[in-house]
Amino acid sequence: MSLPQIPFWFLRHGETDWNARYLAQGGTDVALNAAGIAQAHRAAAALKALPPERRPVAVVASPLGRAQVTAEVAAEALGLPFTTDEGLRECSFGVMEGQVMAEWFHAWVAGEDTPEGCESFLDLRLRARSAIGRALTLPGPVLVVAHGALWRGFRAEAGLPADIRTPNAQPLWVAPGDPAWSMTPLDLA
Numbered sequence: 066m067s068l069p070q071i072p073f074w075f076l077r078h079g080e081t082d083w084n085a086r087y088l089a090q091g092g093t094d095v096a097l098n099a100a101g102i103a104q105a106h107r108a109a110a111a112l113k114a115l116p117p118e119r120r121p122v123a124v125v126a127s128p129l130g131r132a133q134v135t136a137e138v139a140a141e142a143l144g145l146p147f148t149t150d151e152g153l154r155e156c157s158f159g160v161m162e163g164q165v166m167a168e169w170f171h172a173w174v175a176g177e178d179t180p181e182g183c184e185s186f187l188d189l190r191l192r193a194r195s196a197i198g199r200a201l202t203l204p205g206p207v208l209v210v211a212h213g214a215l216w217r218g219f220r221a222e223a224g225l226p227a228d229i230r231t232p233n234a235q236p237l238w239v240a241p242g243d244p245a246w247s248m249t250p251l252d253l254a
Contacts, residue, residue: 068194068222069201070241074112074121074208075248076139077216078131079104080233087166091158091183091214094130104234105135109142111253112208112236119238121145121208125200127153129212135234136210147210152196155212159183174217174228186218186227193218208236220248 079101083090097105112121124147126136133149140147159182161169172178179185184192193215200209213231221227224245231237236251 068241068246069198071201071205072238072240073197073201073206074251075216075219075237075239076108076135076208076210077213077231077233077235078127078129078135078210079108081131083163084233089158089161089164089166089170090131090212091155091162092129093162097131097134101131101233102134102138105138106142107253108135108234108236108251109139111251112139113142115251119206121206123200123203123205124148124208124210125150125153125203126210127155127212127215129154132210132212136208139208139210143208150196150199152192152199153209153211153215156184156189156192156214156218157182158214171228186221189214189218190221191218194222 079097081095081101082098083095124136124140124145126132126147126149128149136147159180161180174186176186197219200207216231217227238249240247
């Protein structure tokens with residue numbers, strides 16, 4: 066299954082206390098902190114200020130709370146409902162949840178090692194491609210609100226370097242290209 070050649074918006078959830086400490090969250094449902102809530106509102110205001118033809122018309126989010134709260138803030142600013150897709154859930158990091166994202170994490174992204182109880186990076190790539198593909202069947206532009214590791218999986222599928230940390234609550238305009246997709250940050254100033 067190939068990626069649909071449809072541009073869309075991606076938004077990683079706002080910051081959590083674990084993000085600030087570089088801890089692997091995975092399936093642990095860590096809430097947004099005060100900075101994360103402020104980030105979500107700032108991103109929502111920037112999305113709302115877009116010209117109508119670039120503004121999201123559908124919002125799909127991970128079912129984890131940190132992504133749902135971020136999606137809710139954006140959807141409310143845009144006057145839209147939002148739906149969730151289980152496929153957008155962050156991957157489980159198994160025994161590494163709550164641990165500092167260090168060399169083990171880079172080895173996981175490279176496909177060299179999968180910690181006990183962790184979803185493999187290849188499986189995450191396939192799940193990310195499938196879930197984002199489902200989101201892109203909606204009228205667009207679509208806003209996908211999800212997680213950092215899931216986004217690394219999509220980046221790999223889109224022909225881009227995967228082991229790149231995506232900032233919290235930074236809207237990205239994602240457009241198909243050959244050989245790789247482009248990802249342009251929305252100015253939040």
